[in-house]
Amino acid sequence: MEQYTAEFGVFGGSGFYSFLENVKEIKVETPYGPPSDVIAIGEYKGRSVAFLPRHGKLHQLPPHKIPYRANIWAFKKLGVKRIIAPTAVGSLQSEYKVGDFVVTDQFVDFTRGRECTFYEGPITTHISMAEPYCPELRGIAIEALEKLGVRFHRTGTVVVIQGPRFSTKAESLFFTRMGFHIINMTQYPEVVLARELEMCYVNIAVVTDYDVGIVSEGNVQPVTQEMVIKKFNENIGTLKEVVKYIIEHTPPERHCKCGEALKDARVGE
Template identity: 50%
Template sequence: MVNRADIGVIGGSGFYSLLDDAEEIQLSTPYGPPSDVVTVGRIGSRSVAFIPRHGRGHQFPPHRIPYRANLWALRSLGVRQVLAPNAVGSLRAEYGPGTIVIPDQIVDRTSGRVQTYYDAGGAVHVAFADPYCSSGREVAVAAARSGDWQTVDGGTLVVIEGPRFSTRAESQWYTANGWTIVGMTGHPEAVLARELALCYTSLALVTDLDAGVEAGEGVTHEGVMAFFAENVARMRTLVSATVEALPDKRTCECGSALDGLKLPFELP
């Protein structure tokens, strides 16, 4: 099953639907089923496949999301460019709730998550120095600024294991390291996309200042979800604008990420 969509969107917390008049597709993969049925439809002239990262009922906590199945399912439908909207906490007081960050780096602070397709059949080492698609980032930044978002071009997303939020000490440590935002789902999603030679761009909506940034009771799940719900319609508009502006033909380096490597299996 190929060429059903060329752009994939993986929706984060509170972002459970995107497409109108969409077809629902039940998919299986070598890594089990994806988080939910995949919906396929159109945004303008572009064919798009959408998966809610946590499932439509938010049944998957961040450390239990079937990341490998989600990315594999998208590629099997023909997807080659992926947008990943998600909710994050800010490690910088100047980037308050409502800021859109398009990160250019990622730090993995998770533990125990399977983060590769190539764990059998021979070693496959994929370059990951620049984890996000340069072309997708450029398009997303322009779309966010055109939509009057406070937009941060670049920055480091630190991904924690979850499902708990950070302690104040951890949060202050992340800030001291110069990192920008913190979330629970950007890894291994980004590296799995690279291992499938997919373009991957994160659209991170700041929903709160992290625990070490300001005094108070700290971050709560209810607060994050409430803020995202207030902004989800606007976020859908941003995603749609980015989808329509993505290039028809890839000229970035993402598509050649596996060139010269001996893969133990054939990709979909």
């Protein structure tokens, strides 16, 4: 049976990997069940890349039902060292405008009940999450966005909510007043699981809407699913260019600290 490997893992739909050559779709088994869908593996500029639609090809998996552990484990099984994770986000601050890109550097978790670790015991294991996103990949993503000449933010804190519903005005105003910048439903536990398996991870977010807290204080439309999909699709071309740039310009030989075992194991806590 043919063995497949990939250096990069990308979360994105079928239209996302149109620039790859020699694409093959494969099924990957994991101890955590099947991933969200089949994985497409191909090449770009001589680099091997695996694509997986986070929500499934038909967008059939809501955020709280995504098999995050299976997805990350499948990438690791294929040999992936770096994960590129584009997402749609809502804006919590007026300076983060619809159509802007954000190279996320921090997250705040407001989800509940998600299977969020590979470390289930019997030894209690702690990993460092002070800087959850890979600094090397973030720097390359920033360089790509600068060259493309689009409006973007070098940093941003994403608050991750459970979904699939959007926030109430009260919740959204709370997040805004806490100083969080953008809001999303999938960054947790995805980025944490990648760190646990010692893979670099970068999130390039596109602002598709203003969250309802901003709506309550200004003259903008409240978020809808249709609005999110429309704005995200409008920016897929730019997202593809950023992904391509990261793949092409990431040095294969450089050792990044995200690839180290950043864990502090303690027994009996």
